[in-house]
Amino acid sequence: xxxxxxxxxxxxxxxxxxxxxxxxxxxxxxxxxxxxxxxxxxxxxxxxxxxxxxxxxxxxxxxxxxxxxxxxxxxxxxxxxxxxxxxxxxxxxxxxxxxxxxxxxxxxxxxxxxxxxxxxxxxxxxxxxxxxxxxxxxxxxxxxxxxxxxxxxxxxxxxxxxxxxxxxxxxxxxxxxxxxxxxxxxxxxxxxxxxxxxxxxxxxxxxxxxxxxxxxxxxxxxxxxxxxxxxxxxxxxxxxxxxxxxxxxxxxxxxxxxxxxxxxxxxxxxxxxxxxxxxxxxxxxxxxxxxxxxxxxxxxxxxxxxxxxxxxxxxxxxxxxxxxxxxxxxxxxxxxxxxxxxxxxxxxxxxxxxxxxxxxxxxxxxxxxxxxxxxxxxxxxxxxxxxxxxxxxxx
Amino acid sequence: xxxxxxxxxxxxxxxxxxxxxxxxxxxxxxxxxxxxxxxxxxxxxxxxxxxxxxxxxxxxxxxxxxxxxxxxxxxxxxxxxxxxxxxxxxxxxxxxxxxxxxxxxxxxxxxxxxxxxxxxxxxxxxxxxxxxxxxxxxxxxxxxxxxxxxxxxxxxxxxxxxxxxxxxxxxx
Numbered sequence: 001x002x003x004x005x006x007x008x009x010x011x012x013x014x015x016x017x018x019x020x021x022x023x024x025x026x027x028x029x030x031x032x033x034x035x036x037x038x039x040x041x042x043x044x045x046x047x048x049x050x051x052x053x054x055x056x057x058x059x060x061x062x063x064x065x066x067x068x069x070x071x072x073x074x075x076x077x078x079x080x081x082x083x084x085x086x087x088x089x090x091x092x093x094x095x096x097x098x099x100x101x102x103x104x105x106x107x108x109x110x111x112x113x114x115x116x117x118x119x120x121x122x123x124x125x126x127x128x129x130x131x132x133x134x135x136x137x138x139x140x141x142x143x144x145x146x147x148x149x150x151x152x153x154x155x156x157x158x159x160x161x162x163x164x165x166x167x168x169x170x171x172x173x174x175x176x177x178x179x180x181x182x183x184x185x186x187x188x189x190x191x192x193x194x195x196x197x198x199x200x201x202x203x204x205x206x207x208x209x210x211x212x213x214x215x216x217x218x219x220x221x222x223x224x225x226x227x228x229x230x231x232x233x234x235x236x237x238x239x240x241x242x243x244x245x246x247x248x249x250x251x252x253x254x255x256x257x258x259x260x261x262x263x264x265x266x267x268x269x270x271x272x273x274x275x276x277x278x279x280x281x282x283x284x285x286x287x288x289x290x291x292x293x294x295x296x297x298x299x300x301x302x303x304x305x306x307x308x309x310x311x312x313x314x315x316x317x318x319x320x321x322x323x324x325x326x327x328x329x330x331x332x333x334x335x336x337x338x339x340x341x342x343x344x345x346x347x348x349x350x351x352x353x354x355x356x357x358x359x360x361x362x363x364x365x366x367x368x369x370x371x372x373x374x375x376x377x378x379x380x381x382x383x384x385x386x387x388x389x390x391x392x393x394x395x
Numbered sequence: 396x397x398x399x400x401x402x403x404x405x406x407x408x409x410x411x412x413x414x415x416x417x418x419x420x421x422x423x424x425x426x427x428x429x430x431x432x433x434x435x436x437x438x439x440x441x442x443x444x445x446x447x448x449x450x451x452x453x454x455x456x457x458x459x460x461x462x463x464x465x466x467x468x469x470x471x472x473x474x475x476x477x478x479x480x481x482x483x484x485x486x487x488x489x490x491x492x493x494x495x496x497x498x499x500x501x502x503x504x505x506x507x508x509x510x511x512x513x514x515x516x517x518x519x520x521x522x523x524x525x526x527x528x529x530x531x532x533x534x535x536x537x538x539x540x541x542x543x544x545x546x547x548x549x550x551x552x553x554x555x556x557x558x559x560x561x562x563x564x565x566x567x
Contacts, residue, residue: 016492019454023489026459030466030485033478034524047477054471058423065427138428141438141541142533143521144475147428174474182474190476190529211534267430 039174039190048159052177055148059180062137062148073269128241130272131155133181142210145188147171149271152179160239162274168245168262169193169233170271183271186214186246186261194236195246195259197229203236206246206259216249216257225249231259238278407457410559414445415461419468426472439545442469443517446484447510448555450491451498459485479524483517490516506556507549514545 037047081088117124133151151157153176161173163183171191174184184191191208195216202224208214219225229249235242247259296304418441425436442465449458466481491498491513498509518538526532 015456016454016495018456019459019492020489022456022459023485023492026463026485027482027489029463030478030482033467034476034482034528035478037477037528039474039476039528050477051471051474058472061423062426065424069427069429135428137426138435139426139438139473140435141473141475142537143479143525144470144473146474148426184474189525189531189533207531209531209534210537269428 048175051175051182055175055180055182056177058137058148059150059177063150066134066136125241129156129275131157131275133157133271133273135183135269135271136180143189145185145208145210146174147183147185147268147271149181149183149273150179151273152177152181154178155273156275157181157273158275158277162233162240162244162276164244164272164274165263165266165268165270166272167265168247169240170263170268172239173273181273186263187212193240193246194234195231196234196242197225197249198232199226199229200224203234206231212264213250213252213258213260216259219257225257227251235278241274241276241278405453405559407455410452410555411449411455411457411461414448414555415465418442418445419465422469422472437540437544438473439541439548440469440480440484440514440517441548441551442466442480442484443487443510443514443545444548444552444555446488446517447491447513447549448552448559450488450495451506451552451556452559454492454495459488462488476524476528479521482524483520486520487513487517503553506553507546510549510552511546514542518542518545 033047039047116122131151133149133155135147136150137148139146139148147170149163157173157176159173159176163170163172169186171183171185171188174182176182186193186206186208187210188208189210191206191214193206193214194203195206196203200221202219202221204219204224205217206214207217216225216231225231227250231246231249233240233242233244233246245262247261247263249257250260252258422441425438427436429436442462445465446462449455449462462484463481466479466484467477469475469480470477491509494509498506518541522532522538
């Protein structure tokens with residue numbers, strides 16, 4: 001017996017009311033979905049699975065739709081280079097002449113830098129491997145500004161990896177699937193990037209707001225920035241390496257400090273994904289938080305016991321720790337220098353906190369590297385075409 | 396009993412399914428990274444045309460669920476927060492459903508104004524959700540541009556309404 005033939009056959013619910021109930025039900029579903037979404041975090045979450053599956057399906061579709069655009073772009077570029085070859089050749093010759101002395105200076109400075117780093121025992125960051133990818137979809141609304149790139153998990157891409165063009169930083173990987181990854185642009189309203197001013201070293205947070213120029217927030221210090229300052233990634237938090245070029249500061253008409261992104265100097269069609277993993281991401285966090293003191297040598301143990309006895313006999317307050325290793329670990333200065341004749345022992349703490357003692361034959365105060373400023377990597381903006389096994393010089 | 400010809404009935408695939416598919420395909424097409432003079436393709440929220448037209452044509456149980464589905468599709472396509480556009484579209488549909496009796500027989504100007512109101516409500520919901528999740532209000536210029544190009548799409552909603560509003564004589 002169907003419902004129509006039953007006792008409810010004479011009951012007629014107004015269609016508007018049933019539609020209204022459907023609206024309420026779908027609204028509740030929508031609220032639940034919004035509350036369950038964790039798009040703005042780097043950690044994995046349930047909705048990431050749906051996103052990755054969708055992106056995996058969208059990749060071939062977007063690739064097909066993008067193909068005619070690439071063909072037309074290639075054709076236009078070919079025609080343009082044919083007709084403007086002479087003027088371009090003249091311009092490039094002038095540019096090469098201008099850049100030659102910069103190249104020589106750069107080589108000399110690199111040699112100096114390497115020598116100083118060796119003398120100081122600085123532990124520089126290892127080269128960062130990169131993969132090249134092509135942007136196949138572009139989404140630029142006020143609530144979401146993302147791109148789809150055609151390199152995925154098989155290329156080693158992971159969520160949180162920084163993304164650059166030859167001009168500067170673009171954003172980070174939001175989600176990754178096989179053959180495709182989604183880039184969250186710096187301009188997205190949920191994007192936050194720890195930055196520093198190249199001139200003053202002052203720190204802040206670059207906050208996307210859906211416009212083309214993100215704002216600078218949480219700036220510290222007196223007049224920390226001024227118009228024209230270069231902004232770089234600070235590396236704070238460990239998600240991005242330090243020193244990636246971001247853009248240039250200007251003051252907008254609403255009085256806010258904003259950043260004109262370097263990546264806007266050219267189209268974001270080909271990008272480099274930095275397969276960067278900071279030591280804080282690689283390390284086992286519980287292991288970092290627990291302190292394990294290595295066992296003492298017999299001679300040291302006897303000395304410690306004697307000192308403890310002496311301390312207890314003189315009723316002096318017990319020391320917090322008498323272990324030299326522990327004491328050195330808890331001190332953790334940024335740059336600690338102690339002189340031991342005839343050589344100078346310099347203990348430098350590198351960017352990520354690891355220390356490396358070296359013996360230097362010169363006094364620290366007189367060393368020219370005492371004034372050496374750690375310069376950011378600029379090789380990413382060298383303009384060289386990206387290669388799958390491309391690596392970035394150490395920062 | 397009045398005989399109703401089959402072609403005068405409102406079949407769900409006709410007034411719900413086909414426009415849904417057309418809007419979905421058009422939304423995907425608008426994500427192609429074409430740039431002319433440094434400006435990309437506009438990305439209006441095409442589904443707001445459906446939310447308005449479906450509510451005006453006739454009340455439906457299926458329409459809110461389809462709008463929620465379309466919203467999820469947009470969130471995944473654009474990489475936005477999951478649920479944002481689903482909730483925004485359902486809110487716009489609910490508004491027009493509530494004022495539907497006052498819209499019957501009105502001219503194009505009144506319908507366009509109510510369509511704009513539905514767009515503003517949908518984007519308002521989007522702003523609220525974004526603020527709740529990121530403590531940040533989207534840039535007014537970026538927001539205004541997308542609202543404007545979405546409001547300009549009313550002729551498509553008007554055409555959909557004109558095509559199906561009187562198609563089913565049972566609801567006259």
